[in-house]
Amino acid sequence: MPVWLNRQRALLDFALSSLGRRLGKTLGLAVVYTLIVAVLASVMLFSHAIRREAAQVLAGTPELLVQRLVAGRHDMIPAERLDAIRAVRGVKSAEGRLWGYLFDPAAAANYTLMVPADRVVEAGSAVVGSGVADVRGVAVGDLMSFRAHDGNLVQFRIKDVIDNDSALVSADLFLVSETDFRRLFGVPADRFTDIVVAVRNPREVRTVAEKIDAALPDTRIILRDEILRTYESVFDWREGILLVLLVGAILAFAIFAWDKASGLSAEEKREIGILKAVGWETSDVIRLKAMEGTVVSLGAFLAGYLLAYLHVFHWGAALFAPVLKGWAVMYPEFQLTPFVDELQVATLFFFTVFPYTLATVVPIWRAATVDPDQVMR
Amino acid sequence: MLFQPAIIALMLASGLAALLVLASVPFAWTVVRRWNLADGSEAQLRMERRTYLVATLLKIVMAAELAALVLFVFNADRMATLFTGAMCAVGTLKVDPWGFPTLYLKLAVFFLAGCWLVLDHVDNRGWDYPLIRVKYAALILLAPVLVGSAVVQGAYFMGLRADVITSCCSTLFSGGGVTVTSNSVASLPHGLALSLLAGSLAAVLASGAVVLRWRRCGWLHALLSVAAFVIGMSAIISTISVYVYEMPHHHCPFCILKREYGHIGYALYVPLFVGTVCGLGAGIAGWAGRRPSLSTMAPLVARSLAAWSVGGYALFGLVALWLIERSHLILFEVVP
Amino acid sequence: MIHLTGVKKAFNQGRANEFWALKGIDLHVAQGKVTVFRGPSGSGKTTLLTMVGCLARPTSGRVKLKERDISSLPERFLTDIRRSTFGFVFQNFNLLKGITAVENVMVPAYPLGGDHGALRHRAHELLDRLEMGPKAKSMAEWLSGGEAQRVAIARALINDPQVVIADEPTANLDSARSAQFLDIVAEMKRDGRTILMTSHDPLVAEAGVVDHVVTMRDGVVVEAR
Numbered sequence: 001m002p003v004w005l006n007r008q009r010a011l012l013d014f015a016l017s018s019l020g021r022r023l024g025k026t027l028g029l030a031v032v033y034t035l036i037v038a039v040l041a042s043v044m045l046f047s048h049a050i051r052r053e054a055a056q057v058l059a060g061t062p063e064l065l066v067q068r069l070v071a072g073r074h075d076m077i078p079a080e081r082l083d084a085i086r087a088v089r090g091v092k093s094a095e096g097r098l099w100g101y102l103f104d105p106a107a108a109a110n111y112t113l114m115v116p117a118d119r120v121v122e123a124g125s126a127v128v129g130s131g132v133a134d135v136r137g138v139a140v141g142d143l144m145s146f147r148a149h150d151g152n153l154v155q156f157r158i159k160d161v162i163d164n165d166s167a168l169v170s171a172d173l174f175l176v177s178e179t180d181f182r183r184l185f186g187v188p189a190d191r192f193t194d195i196v197v198a199v200r201n202p203r204e205v206r207t208v209a210e211k212i213d214a215a216l217p218d219t220r221i222i223l224r225d226e227i228l229r230t231y232e233s234v235f236d237w238r239e240g241i242l243l244v245l246l247v248g249a250i251l252a253f254a255i256f257a258w259d260k261a262s263g264l265s266a267e268e269k270r271e272i273g274i275l276k277a278v279g280w281e282t283s284d285v286i287r288l289k290a291m292e293g294t295v296v297s298l299g300a301f302l303a304g305y306l307l308a309y310l311h312v313f314h315w316g317a318a319l320f321a322p323v324l325k326g327w328a329v330m331y332p333e334f335q336l337t338p339f340v341d342e343l344q345v346a347t348l349f350f351f352t353v354f355p356y357t358l359a360t361v362v363p364i365w366r367a368a369t370v371d372p373d374q375v376m377r
Numbered sequence: 378m379l380f381q382p383a384i385i386a387l388m389l390a391s392g393l394a395a396l397l398v399l400a401s402v403p404f405a406w407t408v409v410r411r412w413n414l415a416d417g418s419e420a421q422l423r424m425e426r427r428t429y430l431v432a433t434l435l436k437i438v439m440a441a442e443l444a445a446l447v448l449f450v451f452n453a454d455r456m457a458t459l460f461t462g463a464m465c466a467v468g469t470l471k472v473d474p475w476g477f478p479t480l481y482l483k484l485a486v487f488f489l490a491g492c493w494l495v496l497d498h499v500d501n502r503g504w505d506y507p508l509i510r511v512k513y514a515a516l517i518l519l520a521p522v523l524v525g526s527a528v529v530q531g532a533y534f535m536g537l538r539a540d541v542i543t544s545c546c547s548t549l550f551s552g553g554g555v556t557v558t559s560n561s562v563a564s565l566p567h568g569l570a571l572s573l574l575a576g577s578l579a580a581v582l583a584s585g586a587v588v589l590r591w592r593r594c595g596w597l598h599a600l601l602s603v604a605a606f607v608i609g610m611s612a613i614i615s616t617i618s619v620y621v622y623e624m625p626h627h628h629c630p631f632c633i634l635k636r637e638y639g640h641i642g643y644a645l646y647v648p649l650f651v652g653t654v655c656g657l658g659a660g661i662a663g664w665a666g667r668r669p670s671l672s673t674m675a676p677l678v679a680r681s682l683a684a685w686s687v688g689g690y691a692l693f694g695l696v697a698l699w700l701i702e703r704s705h706l707i708l709f710e711v712v713p
Numbered sequence: 714m715i716h717l718t719g720v721k722k723a724f725n726q727g728r729a730n731e732f733w734a735l736k737g738i739d740l741h742v743a744q745g746k747v748t749v750f751r752g753p754s755g756s757g758k759t760t761l762l763t764m765v766g767c768l769a770r771p772t773s774g775r776v777k778l779k780e781r782d783i784s785s786l787p788e789r790f791l792t793d794i795r796r797s798t799f800g801f802v803f804q805n806f807n808l809l810k811g812i813t814a815v816e817n818v819m820v821p822a823y824p825l826g827g828d829h830g831a832l833r834h835r836a837h838e839l840l841d842r843l844e845m846g847p848k849a850k851s852m853a854e855w856l857s858g859g860e861a862q863r864v865a866i867a868r869a870l871i872n873d874p875q876v877v878i879a880d881e882p883t884a885n886l887d888s889a890r891s892a893q894f895l896d897i898v899a900e901m902k903r904d905g906r907t908i909l910m911t912s913h914d915p916l917v918a919e920a921g922v923v924d925h926v927v928t929m930r931d932g933v934v935v936e937a938r
Contacts, residue, residue: 346448420727
């Protein structure tokens with residue numbers, strides 16, 4: 001064992017000094033390597049963080065959502081359905097919600113209009129998300145007006161701006177009172193956008209949903225778990241697409257690594273020839289080169305991951321945010337909660353170190369199998 | 378197919394691994410037919426040098442397959458949220474008939490690659506490479522397993538569909554969900570499982586001691602290692618995991634790897650895998666010792682592998698014992 | 714100690730430029746003696762040394778080292794024998810640039826996995842004996858020809874080989890340096906080592922320390938005394 005350990009130590013020493021002797025080449029490779037790791041890691045860190053954010057937001061949403069369908073399209077649900085739902089065993093409560101989208105021509109942006117359940121907004125006033133405030137340049141006390149469904153103007157005085165904490169969902173929010181909502185869109189008093197249902201026993205959500213479905217055949221029922229699942233796979237899918245697009249970059253990097261490894265300088269070739277002549281075995285040379293590769297890989301991996309961490313969690317993932325968040329006029333400004341996931345590190349390792357290793361193994365082997373008597377010729 | 382980073386990575390890894398081994402097959406065939414050390418020609422020398430490349434590639438393949446195995450299980454667990462009714466990795470693997478075969482093939486690839494590397498390691502100690510034909514014939518046999526593993530995994534991932542919301546109708550009825558039914562392994566009686574485990578561990582440790590002391594009976598140790606692996610896995614599923622979860626009806630070989638249980642599963646699996654692969658290797662090295670040029674080196678390799686194997690199984694046994702001891706669950710009443 | 718029987722060596726076998734560097738050599742190298750191979754360039758003396766020194770395998774014929782047939786050993790085992798039995802001093806010294814003299818001396822011992830401290834100590838000792846102690850920490854590329862050669866000799870001796878092989882050792886040295894080299898050869902001989910050299914240089918072939926001179930031409934031995 002000490003012999004084995006001593007040998008590894010001696011080879012590692014030599015590998016480090018060998019890398020140091022070719023500092024320019026080593027650094028060139030390391031920089032490209034680091035960048036590729038940083039790009040891939042950014043994609044992963046960002047999409048993971050955003051998925052967690054979404055999951056956290058959804059944790060506070062109702063377990064069951066009932067929407068009415070007319071001819072396969074979502075329609076306003078009559079208020080009397082509330083009683084029908086409340087009559088189902090296992091239902092704790094059922095509330096109608098009012099929400100919708102409003103296009104603001106002045107900002108060329110869509111707002112999410114909502115009547116909040118947990119706070120009271122007086123008629124004629126509104127509470128807006130930070131994105132809305134930014135895009136329209138309004139502050140508390142300012143006036144905003146929109147044309148209602150019948151062409152009349154409806155005015156709102158801004159009472160409050162929601163701060164950045166949960167900006168991902170609140171940036172485009174526009175909270176109004178129930179009367180204003182109905183006036184703006186012409187929704188009759190006995191209609192709601194949808195109904196949220198709370199269930200007494202979380203394990204019975206599915207059963208309760210089935211009962212509601214049987215009682216109200218013209219509705220569709222959405223479970224929170226299913227929204228969660230959909231979010232999850234949508235973000236997975238986006239992350240996957242982005243990674244596939246980046247496969248080109250990985251490939252280019254692999255070719256670059258191959259080229260660097262096979263394009264040995266005359267000096268390097270001479271060195272390997274000397275090592276073999278003075279008694280190094282082919283596998284010793286392969287091990288030496290593998291160690292050089294490991295040092296570069298490990299360094300680049302750590303540096304790249306760190307860079308990605310900074311990029312995503314401190315610099316707002318400026319490079320990819322639009323693709324991963326989805327398209328919108330108003331990008332929420334927000335800070336993601338830093339989170340590092342083992343599965344991701346492992347995946348990232350497969351996307352970077354594995355191709356690098358494979359790309360360099362043949363050139364290394366070729367260099368290591370020069371004739372030991374070459375230096376004598 | 379699910380378009381997910383870990384899945385892409387796994388497909389990439391097994392695809393490349395299969396490709397590498399497949400690409401070595403023509404060379405392996407040449408070695409089997411043409412290898413002749415007495416020949417001083419340059420062709421023979423080139424062939425000799427090429428063996429270094431194949432050995433290096435196999436090492437990479439084995440390392441990648443090991444990492445892929447962990448990633449696969451980890452990812453299966455993570456994906457459980459995507460399927461109705463799937464609580465953990467078992468559910469994800471049962472979503473599709475190809476799930477468990479993929480896992481088994483991955484395990485097979487890992488152990489076979491390990492055995493090949495031991496064979497290579499031993500053979501390189503004999504000045505006339507006495508096992509080179511066996512080694513390269515084995516490589517030719519290894520190739521279909523790797524390709525099969527990659528293809529089955531592909532079939533599994535291609536068949537995966539997440540149960541997501543579609544705009545046309547309520548998703549309530551998008552499948553009844555996966556049921557994690559208890560299978561025959563899980564229903565193994567606890568007493569029987571633990572006695573079998575104790576018996577097989579005792580046997581494998583004893584045979585390991587024989588290899589260590591008298592440098593013989595490596596084949597027996599290898600055989601008992603396989604038995605100990607199978608019994609060890611069954612015991613984990615039927616009994617040890619139950620002690621970890623402290624729930625009498627939760628049998629799962631994967632959840633013990635999770636953070637909720639302090640990743641304790643690794644402390645069970647790593648020694649068990651090390652023990653098994655080294656036990657198999659000890660058998661191979663012992664068998665190789667019958668070649669004249671390996672008669673001194675191979676028994677030494679067999680010994681050190683047996684030492685690792687014994688260490689692995691001993692550690693596995695101790696961890697299992699500790700898990701049972703610290704558990705609040707009581708499956709057996711001690712009658713005074 | 715080393716027996717060659719019918720050794721032939723071909724390069725670029727099976728191609729248009731196929732070339733037989735050795736065409737059947739029978740030779741015996743005695744232990745503890747100094748043997749010089751001489752002949753014009755292209756006569757095959759360096760190729761012969763690579764066969765003797767386990768750097769390459771003969772295309773046909775046998776090479777026996779102390780009664781062991783090594784002619785069909787794979788490279789892995791040839792290397793093993795080479796690094797414990799032979800030390801090489803190359804014509805251009807072939808020191809590694811960018812590392813110090815003492816590190817150059819230590820390089821052949823790295824794969825053997827000995828204790829690093831002891832190895833460093835041994836390397837310094839060897840350099841001291843060759844009067845290179847003060848230059849031990851100099852970079853290899855700053856050394857003069859004679860200094861570089863002495864570092865190369867120290868490197869050849871680091872694994873304590875029985876046989877030292879030197880290829881054209883005096884080709885890059887002036888007469889005074891050459892004489893100094895022959896003194897070192899004499900000292901190595903006194904230590905009981907077998908020394909094999911190739912040389913054009915009459916100074917070497919006629920030196921008192923030399924026991925045998927083998928003359929070669931066109932891949933065959935024409936005279937051995």
